[in-house]
Amino acid sequence: MLAxxxxxxxxxxxxxxxxxxxxxxxxFNSRFSLYDTLIHVLESIHDxxxxxxxxxxxxxxxxxxxxxxxxxxQPDPEGEIAFVNSIIVAKEYRSSRLFIQGxxxxxxxxxxxxxxxxxxxxxxxxxxxxxxxxxxxxxxxIGEHEGYHGTENIYSADLDRLLRYLKKKDD
Numbered sequence: 001m002l003a004x005x006x007x008x009x010x011x012x013x014x015x016x017x018x019x020x021x022x023x024x025x026x027x028f029n030s031r032f033s034l035y036d037t038l039i040h041v042l043e044s045i046h047d048x049x050x051x052x053x054x055x056x057x058x059x060x061x062x063x064x065x066x067x068x069x070x071x072x073x074q075p076d077p078e079g080e081i082a083f084v085n086s087i088i089v090a091k092e093y094r095s096s097r098l099f100i101q102g103x104x105x106x107x108x109x110x111x112x113x114x115x116x117x118x119x120x121x122x123x124x125x126x127x128x129x130x131x132x133x134x135x136x137x138x139x140x141x142i143g144e145h146e147g148y149h150g151t152e153n154i155y156s157a158d159l160d161r162l163l164r165y166l167k168k169k170d171d
Contacts, residue, residue, distance in 0.1 A: 062089035
């Protein structure tokens with residue numbers, strides 16, 4: 001196993017998440033300031049689920065931060081959309097294998113937590129060619145959003161289709 005995953009539950013977990021985000025904020029967005037980072041955490045943490053990613057020595061190497069929302073993007077623990085706010089993995093740990101392993105874990109956790117979810121959605125900076133090419137393999141652009149630091153594509157993936165895609169990646 002490349003990494004292991006656990007839910008962020010304790011105050012210590014949330015502190016680890018926040019400190020890691022502060023240290024790696026420019027991986028999230030090259031123009032993300034400390035202020036942007038703290039506001040992002042404070043505005044979204046109360047209705048979010050966070051998965052901490054750790055290496056074999058239990059060192060935090062990343063996280064996934066998502067929430068459940070309705071079709072009109074209102075927070076709802078039984079919402080039909082799992083919206084991924086942010087994912088960051090330390091550069092030295094990034095690989096295709098870890099991406100697929102982590103993505104599979106996230107999708108499986110979401111399906112276990114909330115049987116109402118029909119879609120997984122997320123943003124990607126429109127000028128990030130690498131992420132847009134990667135995400136277009138399993139999701140479709142359904143619109144644009146003006147983010148803090150430029151235009152972001154809004155991606156959506158049908159959860160059933162996504163599960164089939166991830167299962168195929170097992171082969």
